[in-house]
Amino acid sequence: MNIPQADTTAFVGGGNHERRFDFFKGYVIALVLITTLTLIGAAIFGAPQSREISLQDWAIAAPTDFILTASDELAGSGTHDSHGPPYNLLSQGESLGPINLQKLGGLHIPLDPANQFVIEPLQFSQKEGVYAAIGKLRDLSTSAQVETVKGFVDDQKAAVAAALLQWRAANSIQHTSWAQNYSTVLEEAGIREKVGVNPAYGPVRTLTDALLFLAQAGSLDGILTTEYSPHSSDFTGPSLFLGDGKYIAEQAKAAFEDGNRMAVDSGTNSYPGQFWLTPYAFWYSIKPFSSSKNADIDVFAILLIIGLSTIFLPKIPLLNRIPRALPFHRIQRRRKN
Amino acid sequence: VDTLAMSLNGPAKYIHLGPLTISIPNLIMFCIIIFLFTIPFLSGMLKIRRRPVAMEDARHQNEIDTLTLIAKWSHIVNSTMLAALTVVGASGLFMASRGLNWLYTSNVSRYVHAVHFWSVQILFIAIILHFIGNFWRAKWRSRAFAMWASGTITFFTCMFTAFTGGVVASNLNSQWIALQSKNVFNSLGVGSLFNTLNVGQMLTVHVAIFPVVIGSLVLWHVALVRGRSFRSPWKRNTISKGPK
Numbered sequence: 241m242n243i244p245q246a247d248t249t250a251f252v253g254g255g256n257h258e259r260r261f262d263f264f265k266g267y268v269i270a271l272v273l274i275t276t277l278t279l280i281g282a283a284i285f286g287a288p289q290s291r292e293i294s295l296q297d298w299a300i301a302a303p304t305d306f307i308l309t310a311s312d313e314l315a316g317s318g319t320h321d322s323h324g325p326p327y328n329l330l331s332q333g334e335s336l337g338p339i340n341l342q343k344l345g346g347l348h349i350p351l352d353p354a355n356q357f358v359i360e361p362l363q364f365s366q367k368e369g370v371y372a373a374i375g376k377l378r379d380l381s382t383s384a385q386v387e388t389v390k391g392f393v394d395d396q397k398a399a400v401a402a403a404l405l406q407w408r409a410a411n412s413i414q415h416t417s418w419a420q421n422y423s424t425v426l427e428e429a430g431i432r433e434k435v436g437v438n439p440a441y442g443p444v445r446t447l448t449d450a451l452l453f454l455a456q457a458g459s460l461d462g463i464l465t466t467e468y469s470p471h472s473s474d475f476t477g478p479s480l481f482l483g484d485g486k487y488i489a490e491q492a493k494a495a496f497e498d499g500n501r502m503a504v505d506s507g508t509n510s511y512p513g514q515f516w517l518t519p520y521a522f523w524y525s526i527k528p529f530s531s532s533k534n535a536d537i538d539v540f541a542i543l544l545i546i547g548l549s550t551i552f553l554p555k556i557p558l559l560n561r562i563p564r565a566l567p568f569h570r571i572q573r574r575r576k577n
Numbered sequence: 578v579d580t581l582a583m584s585l586n587g588p589a590k591y592i593h594l595g596p597l598t599i600s601i602p603n604l605i606m607f608c609i610i611i612f613l614f615t616i617p618f619l620s621g622m623l624k625i626r627r628r629p630v631a632m633e634d635a636r637h638q639n640e641i642d643t644l645t646l647i648a649k650w651s652h653i654v655n656s657t658m659l660a661a662l663t664v665v666g667a668s669g670l671f672m673a674s675r676g677l678n679w680l681y682t683s684n685v686s687r688y689v690h691a692v693h694f695w696s697v698q699i700l701f702i703a704i705i706l707h708f709i710g711n712f713w714r715a716k717w718r719s720r721a722f723a724m725w726a727s728g729t730i731t732f733f734t735c736m737f738t739a740f741t742g743g744v745v746a747s748n749l750n751s752q753w754i755a756l757q758s759k760n761v762f763n764s765l766g767v768g769s770l771f772n773t774l775n776v777g778q779m780l781t782v783h784v785a786i787f788p789v790v791i792g793s794l795v796l797w798h799v800a801l802v803r804g805r806s807f808r809s810p811w812k813r814n815t816i817s818k819g820p821k
Contacts, residue, residue, distance in 0.1 A: 263803065270656035271663055274699060278664050282691035285585055289681065290749045326768040334764035345766025473677075473777030480774065483756045492753040497591040497598060504740070504758055507602050508750040510585040511694070514739055515603040516701050525596045537764040551729045554717035563715040 288508030290495070293488055295464070295478050299455035302487040304431055306455060308423055309485035310448045313353040315419035316412065318484045320351060327351035327480075334534040336541055349476060354415070357481045358451055359407065361463045362400055365454055400450045403443030410442065418442030501525050502539075606698065610705055617643070617650040647714075654706045661700035662795065666788065668693035673784040677776070680747055697739060704732055724801045731794040738791060741783040744773050755779075 291297075299306045312318045324333030326348040333342030407415070422441040429435045432449065454460045464477040482488050496506035502524035507513030523529050523539040532538055554560050589600040599607075671689055672680070679686050708728070711717075717725035744755045755773040762771045772778055 266652055266656035267659050270653070270660035274657060274660040274696070275664055278661075278668075278692050278696045278699065281695045282688055285691065285695065287687050287691035287694050288746070288748060288750070289586055289687070292747060292749055292752045323763070325766070326763060334760075341766035342764050342768075343766075345763070345768060348769030349772065473780070474772075474775040476772060476774040479752070479756055488753065488756070491749060495588060495749060496600070496753070501598055502757060503750075504743075504754050505599075505603060506750060506754075507589060507600060508586075508746075508748050510587055510589040510600075510602055512602040512606045512698060513600065513750070514736075514743055515606045516705065516736055517740070518597075518599060518603060518607075522597055525598060530596075534764070536761045540761060540765065547729075547733055551726050551733075553712075553729075554722045554725050560715070560717070563713050566713075 285511075288511040290508050293482065293491060294458070295455045295461045295482060296458040298482060298485060298487050299452050299460070302485070303452055303456075304426065305485050305487045306452055307432055307448045308426060309481070310358050310451050311419045311423045311426070311444055313357050313481070313484065314444055314447070315416045315423065316354060317416075317420075318353045320480050320484055321353060334537040336534065336537045341537070351480065353481070353484070356477060357464070358447060359404065361454060361460055362404060362447060362450055364463055365450075365459065366397060366401055366404065396450065396453070399446050403446035403450075406443040407447065414442070418444045422448070606702065610702055613702070613706055614709060617646040647710075651707075651710055654703055654710065658700065658703035658707055659795075659799075661696050661703055662791075664696035665693065665700055666792075668696060669784065669788070677745065677747065677780055697742070700735070701739070704735060708732060724798070727794065727798040727801055731791065731798050734787065734791055734794055738783065738787040741779050741787065745776055745780045745783055747776075 309318070313321075320327055322331050324331040325342050325345050328351055329347055332340055334340075335342070410418075418441055421438075422435070422444040425435050425438075425441075426432060432445075432452075435445070437445070451460065454463075461478055464481065465472040465475060467477070468474075492503060495509070496503045502521040505513050505515055505517040505521045520539070520543055523542055524535060529535045529538055549556060549559065585602075589602055591598055591600050592604065668689055672686075672693060675686065680690050681687065711725070711728070740754075740758075744751050744758070759768065759773045762768045762773065771782075
């Protein structure tokens with residue numbers, strides 16, 4: 241007979257084994273080991289790095305997409321125009337059967353994309369006399385060059401002032417018509433330089449061009465974040481504008497094989513991401529959620545049920561018998577005699 | 578420090594398993610978890626000792642040996658979890674004291690960020706092992722519901738905290754995740770209470786509110802576990818049915 245009695249005491253009292261190990265000793269040893277491991281691991285593998293995309297990056301890398309997005313905002317057909325609360329009340333948002341929490345949440349971050357993203361920044365730049373060319377002034381050496389650029393700035397300023405006047409004098413139907421006419425032609429042409437002057441576009445071409453210059457110079461990033469304070473940490477405005485365009489989605493798709501997938505579990509570059517969220521992101525890629533308008537609330541409802549079931553697992557009949565039905569605890573080695 | 582860093586900043590490969598799309602790095606993390614989970618079983622199977630005992634004694638001995646291995650394994654996992662949480666907290670505190678823009682300014686900041694990043698990965702590996710280990714042993718038996726519930730709530734809170742950290746990490750990934758996941762909070766009607774595009778708000782939630790919540794939950798959970806285990810045994814040999 242060779243049964244160590246000390247071992248059996250480890251499992252009495254509902255199978256708690258912790259009492260036979262020194263809790264604090266274990267913690268201290270683990271702390272030393274894990275600290276060493278992470279210090280070495282961090283030195284070998286480093287930290288994920290990939291630059292965020294600014295409006296400036298977008299305007300420089302994909303000017304056509306930028307202008308098309310700005311034009312969509314002017315037409316009132318941007319992605320977030322139909323988002324619903326908390327940005328606007330133009331749609332109901334997502335609902336779970338008869339329950340619409342999004343509508344219940346109400347309007348808290350009022351968003352008027354045409355004015356906030358296009359008209360007001362241009363108006364602001366009029367007031368301050370800031371244009372993309374201002375950035376170039378710094379690099380100019382001769383006074384003749386400075387005069388040329390100043391002339392360009394004055395011309396731009398005058399053109400934008402006239403365009404803004406024309407825009408404000410027109411009604412929303414006219415706005416939509418101008419912007420849509422311009423978008424259609426620009427989409428066919430591919431680049432803005434190929435699109436000629438046409439009264440059917442109204443002031444849209446002048447406005448979007450000016451906004452592009454403003455963004456390319458980096459001014460738009462600042463203007464959209466400093467509405468309430470010059471030292472802002474709220475990027476809701478520029479992020480929503482960026483999100484309305486196709487550029488960031490293309491970049492994300494290239495980086496995380498995104499497609500229509502919820503990429504919340506993706507890592508940066510070749511780093512692991514929040515892999516524990518894979519069971520959450522998974523639901524977005526299967527039907528009916530992959531094509532549902534209410535995917536977010538539907539998937540959340542499923543996760544809520546799973547989460548509550550996990551918390552209350554001990555109280556749920558059948559589920560609390562799973563470990564007994566699938567007896568992992570029976571796996572053990574076969575002793576040979 | 579950077580010269581040591583292996584290049585993990587190239588694009589990741591993704592594989593498609595039916596509707597499931599998963600990156601190779603994430604898949605590796607899952608494989609690590611599965612491997613670590615099987616260690617007590619594997620080591621039990623590999624370490625075959627020969628002893629001159631009767632068959633029924635041997636079976637009883639096997640059971641005890643396996644349980645001892647699993648108990649040791651659990652102890653290691655539990656200690657790892659708390660140790661990793663400490664490293665996460667310490668590196669996080671350091672980063673929080675320096676501010677968000679500090680993250681990418683120097684080799685030191687990148688290194689501290691890397692320590693925080695990898696300790697979070699280790700923490701979640703340990704939490705998941707702890708979770709599945711306790712699930713398969715049905716540790717909620719013997720009126721331990723509060724212990725189980727406090728553990729699962731802590732797990733979900735950790736997930737949410739990690740999410741807020743992911744959103745403020747100032748890279749393309751965090752930008753895209755914030756943009757996508759704002760729809761989730763908007764659909765719940767809490768889009769302004771929890772605006773993922775507001776970096777200042779997310780950072781405050783990540784570094785001030787949730788660490789306190791997690792700390793309290795962990796204390797509660799550990800107190801419950803330790804409180805139980807200090808109780809005197811009330812029934813001996815309930816598992817063992819070996820020879821008297």
